Amino acid sequence: MKNIVKIIFGLPMILVGITFLSCDFLNVDSYFMDTMKEDSIFHTKKNADGFLWNTPSLFPDPGAIWGSSYCPGELASDELVARWKTSEFPGLLFTVGEISSEYLYSMNIWGNMYKVINRCNEMLVKVNTVPNMTTMEVNQYKAYVHFMRGWAYYLLLQNWGPLLIVGDDIIKSNEPAEYYNKERATYDESVDYICNEFELAAKYMPNPESIPLSMYGRPSKGAAFALIARLRLQQASPLYNGGAAARQYFGAWTRKSDGVSYVSQEYDPAKWAVAAASCKRVIDMGYYELHVVPANKLTPPLPANVPSEPYPNGAGGIDHFHSYKDMFDGETLPQFNKEFIWAEPVSINVIAYITHSFARIDGGWGGMSVPQRVVDAFYMVDGSEINHASAEYPYEPDPLVFNEISKSFSGYELKTSNVSKMYDNREMRFYASIGFSGCFWAMNSATKTGQNNKQVFYGADQPGGKDGAGNNPNDYTCTGYVPVKYIHPDDARKDDDNNARVLAKPFPTIRYAEILLSYVEALNNTEGNITIPFPDNYGDLHDITLTRDENEMKKYFNLIRFRAGLPGLTNAQLADKNTMNNILMKERQIELFNENHRFYDVRRWGIYSTTDKEYWTGMNVEGKFSDKTFYQIVPVNIQVIRDRIAEHKMVWLPINHRELLKVPKMDQNPGWDR
Numbered sequence: 001m002k003n004i005v006k007i008i009f010g011l012p013m014i015l016v017g018i019t020f021l022s023c024d025f026l027n028v029d030s031y032f033m034d035t036m037k038e039d040s041i042f043h044t045k046k047n048a049d050g051f052l053w054n055t056p057s058l059f060p061d062p063g064a065i066w067g068s069s070y071c072p073g074e075l076a077s078d079e080l081v082a083r084w085k086t087s088e089f090p091g092l093l094f095t096v097g098e099i100s101s102e103y104l105y106s107m108n109i110w111g112n113m114y115k116v117i118n119r120c121n122e123m124l125v126k127v128n129t130v131p132n133m134t135t136m137e138v139n140q141y142k143a144y145v146h147f148m149r150g151w152a153y154y155l156l157l158q159n160w161g162p163l164l165i166v167g168d169d170i171i172k173s174n175e176p177a178e179y180y181n182k183e184r185a186t187y188d189e190s191v192d193y194i195c196n197e198f199e200l201a202a203k204y205m206p207n208p209e210s211i212p213l214s215m216y217g218r219p220s221k222g223a224a225f226a227l228i229a230r231l232r233l234q235q236a237s238p239l240y241n242g243g244a245a246a247r248q249y250f251g252a253w254t255r256k257s258d259g260v261s262y263v264s265q266e267y268d269p270a271k272w273a274v275a276a277a278s279c280k281r282v283i284d285m286g287y288y289e290l291h292v293v294p295a296n297k298l299t300p301p302l303p304a305n306v307p308s309e310p311y312p313n314g315a316g317g318i319d320h321f322h323s324y325k326d327m328f329d330g331e332t333l334p335q336f337n338k339e340f341i342w343a344e345p346v347s348i349n350v351i352a353y354i355t356h357s358f359a360r361i362d363g364g365w366g367g368m369s370v371p372q373r374v375v376d377a378f379y380m381v382d383g384s385e386i387n388h389a390s391a392e393y394p395y396e397p398d399p400l401v402f403n404e405i406s407k408s409f410s411g412y413e414l415k416t417s418n419v420s421k422m423y424d425n426r427e428m429r430f431y432a433s434i435g436f437s438g439c440f441w442a443m444n445s446a447t448k449t450g451q452n453n454k455q456v457f458y459g460a461d462q463p464g465g466k467d468g469a470g471n472n473p474n475d476y477t478c479t480g481y482v483p484v485k486y487i488h489p490d491d492a493r494k495d496d497d498n499n500a501r502v503l504a505k506p507f508p509t510i511r512y513a514e515i516l517l518s519y520v521e522a523l524n525n526t527e528g529n530i531t532i533p534f535p536d537n538y539g540d541l542h543d544i545t546l547t548r549d550e551n552e553m554k555k556y557f558n559l560i561r562f563r564a565g566l567p568g569l570t571n572a573q574l575a576d577k578n579t580m581n582n583i584l585m586k587e588r589q590i591e592l593f594n595e596n597h598r599f600y601d602v603r604r605w606g607i608y609s610t611t612d613k614e615y616w617t618g619m620n621v622e623g624k625f626s627d628k629t630f631y632q633i634v635p636v637n638i639q640v641i642r643d644r645i646a647e648h649k650m651v652w653l654p655i656n657h658r659e660l661l662k663v664p665k666m667d668q669n670p671g672w673d674r
Helices: 038-042 045-058 090-095 110-129 135-160 187-204 221-236 244-250 270-283 320-325 348-357 372-377 428-433 512-524 550-563 571-575 577-591 598-604 657-662
Strands: 340-344 407-409 412-414 434-436 439-441 454-456 481-483 507-511 530-535 541-546 617-619 633-635
Touching: 038 045, 038 110, 045 110, 045 135, 110 135, 135 187, 135 221, 187 221, 221 270, 221 340, 221 507, 221 512, 221 598, 270 512, 270 530, 270 541, 320 428, 320 550, 340 512, 372 434, 372 481, 372 577, 372 617, 412 439, 428 434, 434 439, 507 512, 512 550, 512 577, 550 571, 550 577, 571 577, 577 598
Parallel strands: none
Antiparallel strands: 340 507, 407 412, 434 481, 439 454, 530 541, 617 633
């Protein structure tokens, strides 16, 4: 398995450490210091802008969620697994207990985030001294600084939980040691602080339609609002909102100085209303919409139970496969996709790690694997679950029953030759996301005969399976499934004619579908009529009242269902809160698959420790294609699954041991060694 070299974009910079009294979060970055005095950075608008827009080079690529990841990522979730138990894949090491306060590998972004925060504190003060900057320019400059500071704290919160908040101080290296000895905030205090940063940012940030195409990737007012919505939903969720999960995971975790619980032990129903209002504010901007592609002659007809009215009132008039798939594989330019609220236009990590879905024989590393449980979560084409499939669109649970006829729809080819009928009649997001044995790989950019337009099989005696891995025993799927969500039909990794290429791939940090699902979840859990003060688009507070409005829930949930070509919610489903929560959990798993949501969702719902180790099954990849022993569902028998643990402490990473030594008042996360 080839190591992927980390690439950092941005202007050249030099990071210089400071005295031994400091810790990483206090390090003062010395960008520009080799070429000019510190005051010269803010001597001209050009230099001040250079300092501002160099700062994002300290942030990780949001698409680094598989290998060399800045967070536990996909391989620490229950969506993907692989055999690569190396430092390149810290998420896998996390699942088997090999992450500690001494060894965090690429996930230890702590130091860089506090460098960003210190830079931001400096910019907030010194931008006022820059000559020839108008009041509006200063306000917008500060808005971006608040956004960057909020984003740095956001990344710290997601990895480590309750924050060490340094406020507006510009940290120096010559203070007495006690100056640096600080306590952590609570989880609620942390979320409130970050959301306030994004509110301050949004007040003067441009609207999304105002950002030039040449600057695509810069955050907008919508990005600030959307991140607030994500945080408020997390804050309202069972693990952080005083329910049984909060008591089970964090009941004994209190701050030493005052005995206050780091995570609230008292349920606050108003948090759901705040989350709903935060999501609705993004919706009411009137700019964002789900990505859709018009139907054409290759679009398959809808099942009879799916409304055929033109989208968005029904599922008619659009191609459901391409409406979903084209967002991720490079077909649709992100600059023209209004579903992406904030996205990397080109993510090096996405381009690099799709290679791990291609078989070795096709120039890939082959081992990125999807468990059977995730495969089974996808609906049938008429919206039924596989264990309640209809007579018209039946599900075949026996892997040894094969397709009788080939099908072609929306340009997708579903073959008959040794392809299990388990994969027939499935919803379009299934075909856009999951590669199975016998799946058709176009690899159109490869022109050498035999290196494109072929089926790939994962039996042990097949080139796509164990035998094809050769001397690389970890480079084949351990479940019989690979993720293909980001793979375009033109993508190829090997071609003897040297024409193989891969399209540029975006990575959505946050997209509109997430906001819609979050809005419905927040409304579903809102009890009675709750009136809260809530800021408008300009930061002014107004009282608003929210309630569990079933018509609202149906309207916005069905936008996602109809886009996928599925029927909408029934009144019976809408009427029951618990039923809806289960539906929403499953919809997020399908819609947001392989986008770095699942790791956080199962934790905030409080179900992580009871679900993470369950049902790790897949096809028998040690079995042969020739005698059909491959075609049986068996437990995944690899070390990282046998050794997998799911402990309460694994909600967050441990804080680095060296930081704790330097800041004695800073408590370690519960369950981890100090």
